[in-house]
Amino acid sequence: SIPLDWGNLKSLQQLDLSNNQILGPIPSTLGNLTNLKMLNLSKNQISGPIPSTLGKLTNIKQLDLSFNQITGAIPPTLGSLTNLKFLYFTSNQISGFIPSELQNMKSLVKLYLNENMLEGPIPYEIGNMKNLVALDLSKNRLNELSLSNNQIIGSIPFEVLVCPFHILDLSHNFIEGEIPHQFGIMVNISILDLSHNKLKGMIPKSLRPKEKVNLSYNFLEGPIPHYLSGFPPDPFRGNKHLCGKISGFFLCPSTPSNRVIISRIVIPIVGFLALLSMGFLLYLRCRVENNTFKSNVTKNGDLFSILNFDGRIAFQDIINATEDFDNRYWIGTGGYGSVYRAQLPSGKIVAVKKLHHREA
Structure with missing residues (x-):
């Protein structure tokens, strides 16, 4: 365990006891180390509550108690640590509410309270911490987050959606982008207020608050989902391009x-x-x-050649084939003339009838 008399080391500025197997509680006498700028007790087996006397470490910039077995609530006296920049309480058994006095930590840059047993609402005063760039409250029992009337910019972070909030109020900010469809995983959400922001796009079908919703004065468009039609019109006003079966809104074009x-x-x-x-x-x-x-x-090429082409050419072929109707090619005589055998240039043999002169 940490010796009690270490609280007499008044000139000590850094105390790093991390990654040991320290047992027992944090001595309240450590609050006497008023010149301390860094206290790191992480990754031990420290138990018991956080001493309220640590609120006297007004010069401290980093306080790390993460990965221990600390119990009890966060002392409101820690709000006096106005020079603190990094506060790490990750993975303990800290319970109770987050004290609103933490808003007085004006220099705080990172606040990690994740993996504890914290419950209740997240104080809206956290939004007044102007220098805060990293906030991790995941894996707790928090059920309410109110960050209204701040100057929050950017889109709605996914980390907010994985918290089991019953109440989420992000109204009167400068939040933009679309409403994430992942709102469907917030099965416990009862009250949702995203009004007076710069949200655009359509209202996702996964958005299903149980009691109250306020999406007014954004840039939303498209149909109001039918399961929200039971709400009054006020939560949707100020969105010029919304439509639906709610009083004061145009019906959506039939599809x-x-x-x-x-x-x-x-x-x-x-x-x-x-x-x-x-x-x-x-x-x-x-x-x-x-x-x-x-x-x-x-x-029938030869026949057509005789009938269809130049008669003189066809006649000449016949004259040549019969040698001018020589008797050697004579076959017989009919009622109107003599019949001759003729072999055309194509090789085909035909019978040709020569009419008598008196019939010509």
Whole structure:
């Protein structure tokens, strides 16, 4: 344990006993070390309460009692430590309320009270600590946070959302950005006041305070969720682009149902595919007919060459093939003329009838 007579070391400025196995309580006599600037008793097995006499260490800048077994409440006398910059009470068994006197620590930069058994509301006076840049109150039993009427800027930090608050008041600040959808994890929230800020975007569906909500005078837009329609209109005033089934607000433009949306998408696609299919079938039909026509032409090419092309050329082919209708190519005689055998240049053999002169 820490000897009691160490309180007589009046000129001592730094006392670091961290990472030992010190047992027992913190001697109240340490409050006599008025020149002390740093006291570090962290990571020991110190038990018992925090002596109120530590409030006399007016020159101290760092006080670290973290990772011990300290019990009891935080003494309000610590509010007298106006030169204190770093206060670490992490991971103890400290209970009770956070004293509002801590607001008098004007020089405080970091305040770590996490992993204790603190309960009740978080004093709104903490918002008056102008130099405070780090505040950790996680893993306690705190149920109320009021930081209204400060000059808080930036977005709503996620760390606030993981605390089991029943009451959260961040009104009359300069908070901006969207309302986090993670508000859904705050299942214990009963009263929520985010009014008079610069919040924008839509109200998340996960936002479900049990008793009271105030989102007025922000820049919110879109529909007011139906489960909030039971609230009066005042908590939503001052947001020009909100709509919903609440008195004083325009009804939201009707949105088509999913079935209508699907039909508007599917019908044009089906129509396009139908036209495409018809066009493809017509193309195939034309192609088949064209191939049939070409086949017939190929099959009867000599006949068409005789009938369709220059008659003189066709006649000359016949004259050459029959050697001017020589009797050697004669086949027979009909009622209107003689029939001759002719082999065309293509190799095909045909019968050619030469009319009698009297029938010409």
